[in-house]
Amino acid sequence: MTDRPLLLGVRHHGPGSARSVRAALEAHRPAVVLVEGPPEADDIVSLAADPAMSPPVALLAHAVNDSGRSAFWPLAAFSPEWVAIRWALDHDVPVRFVDLPAAHSLAPRDEAAPGAADAPAPESEGAPAADADGAEEPAGNDTAADPADPADHRLRRDPLAALAAAAGHDDPERWWEDVVEHRAGGDDPVAPFAAVEEAMTELRAAGPATGDDRDLVREAHMRLRLREAVKEFGAGSVAVVCGAWHVPALRERRTVAADRALLRGLPKVRTEITWVPWTHRRLGRAHGYGAGIESPGWYGHLYSAADRPVARWMTKVAGLLRDEGVPISSAHVIEAVRLAETLAAMRGRPLAGLGETIDAVRAVMCDGADVPLDLVVDRLVVGDVLGEVPDSAPAVPLQRDLTAQQRRLRLKPEAEERALDLDLRKDNDAARSRLLYRLRLLGVPWATPAGGTSTGTFRESWRLAWEPELAVRVAESGIWGTTVESAAAARARADADAADSLAALTTLAELCLLAGLGEALPTVMGALADRAALDTDVAGLAAALPALVRSARYGDVRSTGTEELTRVAHGLAERVCVGLPAACTGLDDDGAAAMRHHVESTHAAIALLDEDGLRDRWRGTLRRLARRDTVPAVLRGRAARFLLDEGVLxxxxxxxxxxxxxxxxxxxxxxxxxxxxxxxxxxxxxxxxxxxxxxxxxxxxxxxxxxxxxxxxxxxxxxxxxxxxxxxxxxxxxxxxxxxxxxxxxxxxxxxxxxxxDPERADAALPVLRLLLGPEFPGHDAARAVPPATEHPSPADDPIGAPA
Incomplete structure (x- = not known):
């Protein structure tokens, strides 16, 4: 192997491949390591050695002028590429990425351009490419094939299935575990890679050749980068870590002119690249990642467990179940390990795999129940491990400001969903609330409001869960400003100009108040006043009123001015009172149901405005609704109930x-x-x-x-x-x-x-109610004194204590 480059074909995110890569690099000590990935990352690969960098992480590349056009290259601690990068950095060996540049893979396809037929492109314009198995589809994965795909595409997407079938196995995942993941180290660390290369060579030779396969373009660029490294360091000093599917193509003898011809004329965009945190859950197939795996937590355990992986795994499971209140003893662990090893022996496997451990946990620790087993699968087999990246990683200014605010407000991003209760009377909690609302305005749904039992205006409940894709949303929002506040204000002003309904504007005004965006509120209120003056749709006016009234009513909690909001809300309420009876005439069942919702929300909103003249006009509107025969019966009944509850009927x-x-x-x-x-x-x-x-x-x-x-x-x-x-x-x-x-x-x-x-009986309770409710209760001054105990009437004379 000293006269040829060391080509290490791997399965992405395979712990067995990762261990073999480390062993091969230790044995051969190359002078340079080439890794499948975007060459733009060469300038930031050194950050992988930063102590603050903790996998899983991902390289994120996005177009500068279109941040939505982006791609991820995820790496976990057990990913062979990550192991190769860390080995090279630890031994002061240069690391270079050799895949097709993101500038080409993220560019919009131009069918008229030379070579465009071969150019890889995202699945859909503006959508993440690699994460959706698009532009940067990792090789050697085991994604299930679509029967409608041509034969070469099925083979390309699932080469392991073909190898497993050739070996007589119907489960590619289990076959790969047996021959690679559970394989003990041998004398020759390169032997398994040579076997995989031979198998992939046969598979590629058996598959039909196609002239428009995007892999041809990627592999042409890989060969060019490989030639550069060989010329600089010598063939025997170069190691390449890439998907196993590409290894035969890198061995293939092609002319430089032929490879450059494939790359000529490819579309190109200006891109930026950085490191972002990733999660084990996002490595799963269920989220659409092309090289996804079903059990990232299990694979991480296999890579980190130096010895007795099954016993250590069962200990983890026992700890999780104990924390959830399930009575698990050391005897359960011992019996589960024995059962898993026995099942592996009966099934002819070299080591108990995930299937055997799951069966053992179900039988021994879960008593055959699936509910606790689902918890084990979710928390341990998949897991919610969230990586970290150092502050020195490149980021758009908006991301840096967000990170600084998260640190200042003690809002650490976490992959696992958690509840957050805020008391807006506290400065830190009020600042947290403003940040979360500003992010919602920017379309970064890190937190969603959660319904709580408290009805106080100073309390808020949220559900927080950080997803890696939110980094793309933040990058997209960078066009609005360099800080979260300025970006949210600019986005609010733009949304106000583009709003097509009065309800959208009132919701936007409410969000501006909740987010503390005083500088954007005049623009929003101007658009709201203009729209309200021209809108003649009573249903639209009624739909817009509740959000506006809430903002006017509760804005003082956040010390925001609400005079303009109150004025507009009064104007809307007046117009609703005038136009509602006519709007409720002649409605069908669906229209009546929708209008009933508007009547109910308007009734609650006018009660919050607490203006006697307006409430009297609203009661008059309800009387007209209750007595008009042309109004649907459900609306007449609802109006009558409101009048009865108000005490005016x-x-x-x-x-x-x-x-x-x-x-x-x-x-x-x-x-x-x-x-x-x-x-x-x-x-x-x-x-x-x-x-x-x-x-x-x-x-x-x-x-x-x-x-x-x-x-x-x-x-x-x-x-x-x-x-x-x-x-x-x-x-x-x-x-x-x-x-x-x-x-x-x-x-x-x-x-x-x-x-x-009975008014007399009701009046007997008023003194106690006034004492409990305080000065705001009507007639408090006239009934401050409670009669002494000696003056209380006897139960026989007391109208409260008397039999009903």
Whole structure:
């Protein structure tokens, strides 16, 4: 081998290949190491030796003028390429990348250009290339082939399957584990590479040749870089680490002119490249990576475990299950190891592999259950290990500012999803909230709002999970500014100019307030005012109102000015009050359901504005909705319920309205729709208002049999939304009603409940409520003093303690 380059054909992300590469490099001590990868990374490869660099990491290349056109080259600790890079850096040996430059692979395809037919290009313009198995598709992978692919493509995409089939195995993954990953070291460290090269040579010879294979272009560039290294260092001093599929092509004798002809005329773009953190989970096939593996966590363990890998693995599994509350003892570990080794012997395998360990864990530690086993697979077999890159790695200014803020606010990016609760009264938490909202404005979804139980305006809940692709999003957002704040403000202004709906503008205004982007708010508010003045769609106005009111109501929590927001919100609310009755006329079922949502959100928004004149106008609008026959029944019922809850619907008027809607002259389906709208606010009203329950019960008992099946779905939807306790209480009241035994219905009050509101009994609770709720409760000054205990009436005289 001293008169030829040392070609080490590997399987990407294979721990067995990684160990063999290290052994071969130690034995031959080359003067230069060539690695499959983009040559633009030659200037930053030295960062791999930085103590702050921790795999898994990836090389990220992107077009300068189109950051969305990008590609990743992931490397884990057990990747042969990473091992080769670290060996070279540790021994002061030059490292060079020899694959096709990213400047060509990321360029848009130009069919008219010479050589364009052979030029590799991303799968779709603007989409990640390598991560989607596009421009930089690693070789020697075991991705499942598509039966619709031509024969040469199937062979190219899955050469291991062909080798496994030739060896009589139906599982390429298991075959590769047996012959490579579990192979003990031999006397000649180069022997396995020679065997793989011979096998790949036969496979390539058996496959049909194609003139448009992009590999031809990549391999031509590899040969040119190899010739340069041989001329500089000598053939015997050069080592090449690349996908096993490419090794025969690098041995092939081709003229320099022929290789240069393949590269002539390739499209080219200006690119930037850097290191970014990666995760074990992103190495998996499930995420679309062409050279993905099913078990990165398991492979990492095989590479790091110097001896007794199965026993050490079972110990990890036992620790995980113990942390999750599963009772696991050392006896479980011993028995699981024995079972895994026994299964391997029965199956004729040199060492217990992943299949045997999974079977042993399921049987011994999980008692045959799949739920704890799924946890083991997710946490250990795949894993969420997140790599780190040093601060000295090249990055766009926006990324540097984001990194500095993450460090200052103690928001470390983590691959595993975690919850974050913020108290906006604290300066650090308020700054965290602003950062997360600014990133959402930039389209970097590192955090998503999580629904919480707290209704306070000073609390926020988030779910955080950092994905490697977010580095691309940050790079894309670099066109908006050099800091997160300036970039978010510029993006907000651009979005305001491009917004096509009033709701989009109000949402954008709310985000600007939440993100603390005061400099962008005037632009957004100007666009919002212009759009609101011209918009005549009542549904659009109603959809835009809630976000605007929330911003105006709660902006003071973040010390932001809201006067302009309040003014615009009042204008929108006024226009909704005027136009809503006409907009609700003649709607079909789908339109009525959508408009009901708008009515509910508008009602809540106007309540937050807390302006008496506006609330009075809104109540007038609700009265018109409740009484207009052309309005769908569900909307009339909803409006009536709002009026009843507001206390502006007198009891006699409510009785008359309910009686009219549930009279025998009203079609059952229409009456059921009214009940659905009326009861949508909750069924507790039926528990405390015996009159209403009696009316609905009487109406339901009078529904004709041929119409009952038509109204039943509406009734089930209405009553099914009640809390279980409310449903039980309503059922108990109906059971105890005077007409229950005879199957009839009656409106007489049930024992234990009054038929009307008793103001005297209600007033008896006011002093305690005023004392509890404080000065904001109406009439507080008139009832500060609580009568002394000696003056309390006896239970027999006390209207609160008296029997109902």
């Amino acid at each position: 007198a009891e006699d008027e409510a009785d008359r309205l309910i009686g009219l809607e549930l009279s025998p002259a009203v079609p059952p389906a229409r009456a059921a729709g009214w009940i659905e709208g009326f009861l949508a606010g909750g069924g507790l009203l039926l528990v405390h208002d015996e009159r209403l329950l009696g009316l609905i019960d009487a109406w339901l008992a009078a529904v004709p049999a041929d119409s009952f099946t038509d109204v039943l779905p509406l009734l089930r939807r209405s009553f099914g939304s009640f809390e279980p306790g409310v449903r039980r209480s309503v059922g108990e009241l109906v059971r105890r009603s005077p007409g229950a035994e005879t199957g009839g219905s009656a409106t007489a009050p049930t024992p234990g409940f009054g038929d009307r509101t």
